[in-house]
Amino acid sequence: MFTGIIETLGSVSALEMEEGNLHIKIRSSLADQLKIDQSVSHNGVCLTVVDVATPFYSVTAIEETLSKTNLSTLKEEQLVNLERAMIMGSRLDGHMVQGHVDQTGICEKIERKNGSWIFMFTYDASLNHLTIEKGSITVDGVSLTVIDSARSSFSVAIIPYTYENTCFHTYEVGTEVNLEFDVIGKYVSRYMGLKP
Structure with missing residues (x-):
């Protein structure tokens, strides 16, 4: 974990x-x-x-x-x-991440905005993974909050610290990334019959 x-x-x-x-x-x-x-x-x-x-x-x-x-x-x-791996009993600063990638996504857009960056990613919606605005998503292992959510895309805001200290500063349009969708959302979608 x-x-x-x-x-x-x-x-x-x-x-x-x-x-x-x-x-x-x-x-x-x-x-x-x-x-x-x-x-x-x-x-x-x-x-x-x-x-x-x-x-x-x-x-x-x-x-x-x-x-x-x-x-x-x-x-x-x-x-x-x-x-x-996280140490049980310490703060959980991000969200629960299993390290089990659901699928890859593609960086479609990068926009510099008021000192931070907005990254938009697309993914294969036929696999029935979901994002929600203000929900959690993991991109190449980085815990992030979704700011815009659509059926096959989402965007996240990246602060300067994250940009400089992760692989985000190496991304360009077309970069393939690993996506792990929120584990709680996956259980809810399975329960609701949204995922086979």
């Missing part, structure tokens, strides 16, 4: 395909605090640490994960948003 509050950025150091698995080596300031078998969110995807050699650590994404996320498009030196 995560909160969607990004701790730091990591840099992809090496990528290796082995059958259907992608082994990812990350350079990160978190490496010396990690242990094998810990869960870390990478652009919103929960992956298990399989090796640590400070300042690097490694994780493996299986074929199922690669088919539903943007991890298959990673390149060496690319930045990724990182968050360690």
